[in-house]
Structure formats: structure tokens, C-alpha cells
Amino acid sequence: SQQGEEDPQALSIQEGENATMNCSYKTSINNLQWYRQNSGRGLVHLILIRSNEREKHSGRLRVTLDTSKKSSSLLITASRAADTASYFCATARGGTDSWGKFQFGAGTQVVVTP
Amino acid sequence: EAGVAQSPRYKIIEKRQSVAFWCNPISGHATLYWYQQILGQGPKLLIQFQNNGVVDDSQLPKDRFSAERLKGVDSTLKIQPAKLEDSAVYLCASRQIRGPATGELFFGEGSRLTVL
Numbered sequence: 001s002q003q004g005e006e007d008p009q010a011l012s013i014q015e016g017e018n019a020t021m022n023c024s025y026k027t028s029i030n031n032l033q034w035y036r037q038n039s040g041r042g043l044v045h046l047i048l049i050r051s052n053e054r055e056k057h058s059g060r061l062r063v064t065l066d067t068s069k070k071s072s073s074l075l076i077t078a079s080r081a082a083d084t085a086s087y088f089c090a091t092a093r094g095g096t097d098s099w100g101k102f103q104f105g106a107g108t109q110v111v112v113t114p
Numbered sequence: 115e116a117g118v119a120q121s122p123r124y125k126i127i128e129k130r131q132s133v134a135f136w137c138n139p140i141s142g143h144a145t146l147y148w149y150q151q152i153l154g155q156g157p158k159l160l161i162q163f164q165n166n167g168v169v170d171d172s173q174l175p176k177d178r179f180s181a182e183r184l185k186g187v188d189s190t191l192k193i194q195p196a197k198l199e200d201s202a203v204y205l206c207a208s209r210q211i212r213g214p215a216t217g218e219l220f221f222g223e224g225s226r227l228t229v230l
Contacts, residue, residue, distance in 0.1 A: 004156075033218060033219075035219075035221075040226075041223055041224075042118070042205060042207075042221035042222050042223045042224050043157070043205070043207075043219070043221040044221070045218035045219065045220070048218060088156050088157070090219075100145050100162060100164070100169070100209060100217075101159070101162065101170060102147075102159070102219060103159070104149075104156035104157045104158075105156050106154075106155055106156045107155075107156050
């Protein structure tokens with residue numbers, strides 16, 4: 001079963017608007033990562049947030065992590081048509097038996113219209 | 115720096131036939147992953163290698179799927195015989211850091227399999 005569950009499944013916005021998507025997970029984690037996937041392409045890493053961090057920024061991206069609620073959010077500010085893609089969260093569990101094991105959610109499909 | 119290379123990009127076969135996918139990870143990356151991504155879903159881990167040893171293959175359907183990573187570099191994923199439900203994109207990813215689960219994954223463009 002997949003660890004992360006993204007919400008919403010799909011999001012349609014206009015250029016310049018902000019896009020927010022959420023990820024919930026079930027077990028304790030070492031870190032949580034967000035990836036982008038353009039249609040027909042591989043996944044590209046966007047940002048990583050560790051379990052002891054609450055917020056992280058990278059350019060127009062802002063990620064928050066609430067370990068008490070086992071949830072994370074990804075905010076894309078001032079969206080552009082090029083942000084049209086599917087966004088996935090991936091959780092990495094801690095512990096020596098889980099080294100490098102990443103589980104992905106089902107993704108949020110974002111469409112940004114000009 | 116060259117990225118993760120995968121081939122072929124597309125493959126169409128009939129059910130019960132066999133297929134093989136090849137992956138060349140980023141140079142120096144010790145960990146290599148094969149993921150299966152069915153249309154509309156997130157990637158599902160099939161197998162994870164650390165150098166040329168298998169770390170996790172718990173979700174690999176071993177009656178029909180096999181994978182190897184000879185010499186700890188390139189990897190091959192084989193399906194024999196293929197079923198209709200194997201239609202998916204097979205993604206290869208590599209990671210530089212061994213040990214605790216830190217560090218990003220680098221993905222190839224994927225190999226899209228259609229089973230008729």
C-alpha cells in the first residue's frame with residue numbers, strides 16, 4: 001500500500017494564483033520529499049524536509065510538515081503554465097531496516113491555465 | 115553530469131511474451147530502484163539494489179519479474195511472461211547516499227510498456 005496520500009487529486013488554477021496540495025502519511029518518517037512529473041517524463045525532485053523541520057522554502061515553493069498530524073503541504077506561489085504537472089509526495093522512513101525506502105502517494109494533478 | 119538512462123522508451127508486446135528494460139544510473143550512485151507506475155497512480159517500488167545486492171524485493175512479482183544489477187552499475191528488469199496488467203511505465207531511479215534515508219532520487223524518463 002502507498003504511504004502518502006495527496007489531496008486534492010486534481011487542481012485547476014489560473015496563472016498567477018497559488019496552488020496548495022496536501023500529503024498525509026501513516027507511519028513515522030525520517031524525511032518527506034516532493035517530486036514533480038511532467039506528462040510522459042520521469043519524476044524530478046523539488047524539495048526535501050526532514051522530520052525535525054517545520055517549514056522550508058525553495059524559490060516559489062513552500063513546504064510545511066506537521067509530524068503530529070502526519071501531514072505535509074506544498075504551496076506553489078504565483079503559478080505559471082509551466083507548473084502544469086503531477087506532484088507527488090514521497091516519505092522515507094527511519095530505522096536501519098528502512099534505509100532508502102521511499103513510498104510515493106497517488107499524486108495531485110495540477111493544471112495551470114494562461 | 116549525465117542523468118539516469120533507460121531504454122527502450124516504448125515497448126508494445128502481446129501477453130505471454132517477454133520484455134527487458136535496461137537502466138544505467140548516475141555514475142557513483144550506489145542505490146538503484148525500479149518502480150512501476152500504472153496510469154493515474156504513483157510509483158510503486160518493485161526492487162531496490164545497494165551496489166549489486168538486493169535490499170528489498172518484497173513487492174516484486176517473482177513468478178514473472180526478475181531483475182539484476184551486475185557489477186553494481188547497470189541493471190536489467192525482465193518480465194516473462196507478460197500479463198495485461200503489467201502495462202505501465204517502468205521507472206529507474208538512483209540515489210547517491212547510502213545508509214539512512216536521506217538524499218533525493220534521480221529518475222530516468224521511464225520505459226512505457228503496453229501489453230496487448
